[in-house]
Amino acid sequence: NAGVTQTPKFQVLKTGQSMTLQCAQDMNHNSMYWYRQDPGMGLRLIYYSASEGTTDKGEVPNGYNVSRLNKREFSLRLESAAPSQTSVYFCASRSLRGADTQYFGPGTRLTVL
């Protein structure tokens, strides 16, 4: 049981390049989330998917798109990377049943030059 996995762990992009961050969970959770973490700002929600087939914007969605590919996978895409998107990105998942707890992946450290 791997929990929440994210790939890649590190990535360097040039301004204008695109990339997709991958996230998968094996806990059969319904809800999945993408956050970014910046110094002094805590974690801010980019997008979330309350259940398979639905996605919604969070606090800072501009410059990002998401795809809930199936129940396990939730990807985050940067179409045209900007230096302001340099950050650490975390994926999380949550079950609808029982304890309302989000479980986090190890993060992807992205640098945009």
Next chain:
Amino acid sequence: AQSVTQPDIHITVSEGASLELRCNYSYGATPYLFWYVQSPGQGLQLLLKYFSGDTLVQGIKGFEAEFKRSQSSFNLRKPSVHWSDAAEYFCAVGSTSGTYKYIFGTGTRLKVLA
């Protein structure tokens, strides 16, 4: 609007000393409340959570937190800090309906002196 405030950006304590990290929230009803810990280069690990019932909540690694409705606070405590507790700590508020989104505080970085 929902918000979470962690007023202390950095805290330094000596090993063996007691610890209290502050968290204040703004929410229309009684929210779900969480404390997470993040070690350097790692993801977030849940320490404890409050949903309802007993306002003193026990968590992992010897941590506890007390929900005080009148003060809109959910402070994290540990009676005796260990060097391995050095990390960043995040308080979070969770929605009790609908989207189940979290709002995180900006974090408190704990340094432990030997």
